[in-house]
Amino acid sequence: MKTNRFILPILMLGVVASFFSCKDDNDNALEEGMGKRNSDVPQEVFYHCKITNTAELLSFVERVNKGEVNLNARLMNDIDVSHDEWTPIAPIAGNASSLSGDKLASAYNGVFNGNGHRIIGLRLSDASADGAAFVGMLGTSGVVENVIFTNLDIDAGRGTATICAYSQGKLFACTALSGNVTGSADVAGVCAYNYGVIKKCYNRATVRGAETVAGICAQNRSGVLTECENTGEVVGVSNASAGGIVCVNEQLIINCKNHGKVRSGLPDSGLGGICGQNRSLVYNCLNDGEVEGGISAVGGICGKLLGENKAVLLNCVSTGPVKPVKKDYVGAICGWSTGNCAVTDCYYGPEKSQLTDVLGGQPANYATMCNTIRNYLNKQVDEMGDVRVRTLFGNYSVAMMPWKVMDKMIDF
Numbered sequence: 001m002k003t004n005r006f007i008l009p010i011l012m013l014g015v016v017a018s019f020f021s022c023k024d025d026n027d028n029a030l031e032e033g034m035g036k037r038n039s040d041v042p043q044e045v046f047y048h049c050k051i052t053n054t055a056e057l058l059s060f061v062e063r064v065n066k067g068e069v070n071l072n073a074r075l076m077n078d079i080d081v082s083h084d085e086w087t088p089i090a091p092i093a094g095n096a097s098s099l100s101g102d103k104l105a106s107a108y109n110g111v112f113n114g115n116g117h118r119i120i121g122l123r124l125s126d127a128s129a130d131g132a133a134f135v136g137m138l139g140t141s142g143v144v145e146n147v148i149f150t151n152l153d154i155d156a157g158r159g160t161a162t163i164c165a166y167s168q169g170k171l172f173a174c175t176a177l178s179g180n181v182t183g184s185a186d187v188a189g190v191c192a193y194n195y196g197v198i199k200k201c202y203n204r205a206t207v208r209g210a211e212t213v214a215g216i217c218a219q220n221r222s223g224v225l226t227e228c229e230n231t232g233e234v235v236g237v238s239n240a241s242a243g244g245i246v247c248v249n250e251q252l253i254i255n256c257k258n259h260g261k262v263r264s265g266l267p268d269s270g271l272g273g274i275c276g277q278n279r280s281l282v283y284n285c286l287n288d289g290e291v292e293g294g295i296s297a298v299g300g301i302c303g304k305l306l307g308e309n310k311a312v313l314l315n316c317v318s319t320g321p322v323k324p325v326k327k328d329y330v331g332a333i334c335g336w337s338t339g340n341c342a343v344t345d346c347y348y349g350p351e352k353s354q355l356t357d358v359l360g361g362q363p364a365n366y367a368t369m370c371n372t373i374r375n376y377l378n379k380q381v382d383e384m385g386d387v388r389v390r391t392l393f394g395n396y397s398v399a400m401m402p403w404k405v406m407d408k409m410i411d412f
Contacts, residue, residue, distance in 0.1 A: 045111050049073040054081060057119075061089050064108055069139070072110045075117040075147065082121020082151065090138070092131030092166060096159030097186060097193060097219075099137065099166055107139035107168070114147020114174070122162070122179075123153045131165035132156030132183065133192065140196070142169030152179025152205050159183070159192040161218070162205065168195045176205040176232070185211035186218040188247075189232055194223035201228045203260075208235045214247040214276070215260055226254040236264025236271070236293070241303070243275040244289055253282045263292040266325060270303030272335070273318055277304045279311050287318040296329035297336040298322060300348060305337035315345040 048071045049060045060073050069090065090108040092099065112135075124132040131137070132154060135144060149162050159165045160183025162176040176189045186192045189203025194217045203215045212218050215230025228245060236242040243249075244258025247270075258273050270276030271294040273287025287300055297304040300318030305311050318332060329336040332348035 045072055045113070047072045047074045047111075047113070050076050051079065052076045054079055054083075057081065061087060064089050064110070065091065065106075067106075069106060069108055070110050070141075072112070074113040075115045075119075078118040078120060080120045082123060082153075084123075085126075086122050086124050086134070088124075088131065088133055088136035088165070091136040092159070094130070096130035096136075096157075096165050104137060104139065104168075107137035107142065107166075108135055109139035109141040109169070111143040111145070112147070113143075113145055116146050116148070118148045118150050118177075120149075121151045121153065122149055124156050124160075125153070126156055127184070129156045131159045131192070133159075133161045133163060133165040135164040136166065138164045138167040138169040138171075138196070140168045142167075143172065144174060145170070145172040146174070148175045148177050149205075150177045150179065152176060152181055154180065155182040157183060158185045159218075160186070160209070161188045161192040162190055162203070163201070164191045166193045166195075167191050167198070167223070170196055171198045171201055173200045175202040177202075179205045180208070181205050182208040185209060186247075187212070188214045188216060188218040189230065190216045190228070192218045194220045194225070196223050198223065198225045199227055203230045203232045205232045206235065207232055208237050209240055210237045211240050212247045212276075213240050213242040213264075214245060215243070215258060215262075216245045216256070218246075219248045219250075220246045220253065221250050224252045224254065225256055226252075227256065229257045229259070230289075231259045233260050234262045236267060239265040239267045241267050241269040241276040242271055243277075243303070244273045244287060245275060245285070247276040249275045249278045249280055249282065251280050253278075253285060255284050257286045258289045261290045261292065263290075265293060266295045267303075268294070268296045268329075270335075271298045272301055272303040273299070273320055274301045274316065275303070277306060278302045278313065279306045281312045281314065282316060283312075283314045285316045287316075287320050289320045290323065291320060292323040294324050294330075294335075295326040296324075298324045298330045299335040300332045301346065302334045303336070305334050305341045305343070311337075311341040313343045313346055317347045319348065 051057050051073055057079050064071055162181055163171055163174045187209030189205050189207045190201045213234055213236050215232055215234050216228045230244050234242050241247055242262050242264045244262045245256045246253055264271050273289055273291050274285045300322050301313055301316045324330045333346045
């Protein structure tokens with residue numbers, strides 16, 4: 001009987017410990033190959049934590065934020081986190097828009113696999129907080145994948161998003177399914193600042209902000225977005241630049257679709273179905289969402305096309321109505337361009353008469369096609385059916401795009 005008196009407390013301590021810490025597969029296992037994803041094919045990953053409930057998820061976050069930044073975790077159930085304010089994994093200290101050096105040393109570099117499960121009721125409500133998201137900083141080896149967020153309730157400061165505020169890693173097959181994401185600036189349904197890869201991510205939430213707002217990524221700085229889709233409404237609360245997929249693109253947007261309404265007040269800095277501003281390449285994208293608002297630089301695909309001999313819209317289609325407040329620098333494809341930017345093999349759906357009604361009865365101004373890169377990727381006009389090859393600009397014709405620049409941009 002004396003032995004049993006000692007065994008029972010020990011067993012109870014074990015139960016309490018397992019409740020307040022995520023379940024390790026093997027505390028002594030090697031971490032070889034962790035946090036790496038070279039393809040979409042699932043690879044064998046050792047998971048330190050198999051998370052079955054809210055307490056285990058919070059324990060995982062605490063361990064990462066205390067320095068175990070390479071921990072891998074996999075959700076085993078749907079998790080409800082609505083009862084308390086969320087503390088981001090690897091939170092950002094300071095300005096969310098510019099991070100380097102020591103600050104990034106605490107970025108999350110593990111693999112977080114949602115395993116197709118839901119995180120319910122993510123809540124962040126500090127309007128002064130920068131970098132409000134599920135993950136604050138994701139490092140170059142970090143991966144967040146296969147996780148669904150529902151009933152979002154986010155209202156914060158600069159760099160606000162659902163999945164990640166500042167990413168150098170990979171976001172794969174993540175979904176913001178329902179709720180609201182609101183911030184003061186650089187607000188997005190998936191990621192605020194992207195330097196890595198965002199692939200097959202989806203946003204269904206409503207996204208609002210007073211500056212630089214997008215359905216998927218607010219600022220794509222040196223990263224790639226591919227096969228992403230937005231159906232949520234994107235709202236510039238005052239005069240924000242906004243885009244259905246990306247607001248400010250400085251690298252690559254490929255094979256993305258926007259179905260959501262994109263609207264703002266009176267911006268002249270870019271309002272578009274795919275991106276507000278483009279300084280690099282937007283390829284093979286579709287917008288059928290409505291673009292509403294703005295006094296200039298408003299387009300079905302891109303509001304403003306910028307860049308020194310490198311900004312390109314290639315093989316894109318827009319069928320959504322464009323409804324500006326005023327008719328200056330408005331186009332079915334692009335509203336405004338500067339420099340030696342190129343637009344080729346881009347299409348819009350409505351016939352000319354319908355389009356001019358949308359644009360307030362103004363005559364259409366068709367830009368010259370850039371034949372040098374026309375059909376560069378062997379896309380045939382026949383693929384578009386009876387949709388005519390037209391590219392509509394609001395200000396003036398575009399120049400040719402050098403082959404060597406295009407080659408470099410495609411080969412990534």
